[in-house]
Amino acid sequence: MEDTFRWTLVTAIAPIAWGTNYFVTHEYLPAGHPLYGAVFRALPAGLLLLALARQLPQGVWWWRSLVLGICNMGAFFALIYLASQLLPVSLASTIMSAAPFTMALFAWGLLAERPTVLVLTGAASGIAGVVLLLGAGPAAVDVRGVAASAAALTMSSFGYVLAKKWGRASIASTSWQLIAGGLVLIPFAVLFEGAPPHLDLPAVAGFAYVGLVATALAFTVWFAGLQRLSAAKVGLIGLLNPVTGVLLGVLVSGDVLVPRQFLGLALVLLGITLSLPRRGPRTRPQEGLAPARGKPSWSLPNQLDVTE
Structure with a gap:
């Protein structure tokens, strides 16, 4: 249970980092270039992780990396941006908050992980x-935005569970997905957006943060957490994303929470709490068995088993 709780905390780094991404993107990154923005986010982060891992895909992992890169990075980044342009942020975020349910359904079908009553609650x-x-309401609803949000939700949930099914998470596999997703977007960026946008110093710093923290680090710990926790629980941990965005607005932008939002915050935290491991009876280790030496069991793996 101790390892499960530790991995819950590690996995939480990802949605918290993604929550800060809203503020950085809005304040520092160039507007009107969603495809190039996704390329600048995915490719440098992927190349950095590849340099750290120093491992190329082998065998089936060439096409698997392409599929996961499209679902989890390339198409996902573009659809999310499109949804944010066509819908109020509150409505787009509310649609994406259904991830615990969609991930649980995909995990049930692909991994036979039956969701518990506590997780569904x-x-x-x-x-x-x-x-x-977030105060999502019926005003200014664009069907195209709803479709983009639903597609992003479905693709990412399917991609996350597929990544869990196909292999042990690693820095290398995360790098392959990011590179594949970034490369797929380049021709679409050139076709629809023309020349790349000019980047001033704040934009460069913003992309550095988004690439290093909100992408390279976030996706590495996210996929690692998926391998050690149930997909439904990881989906619940992902609810820290909108919570972080709202709290950052309070701390940095001077936003003020109303009573309704305090109640919403309490319900989100309750939902995440229900995913935490429950304490069970302590069991003594079997005599003669000692913990393995070397890396601790919660360290991020760098190698990926591809012996399929």
């Missing part, structure tokens, strides 16, 4: 909390 509480926290 936590997912319902979390979604209700996000609705109250």
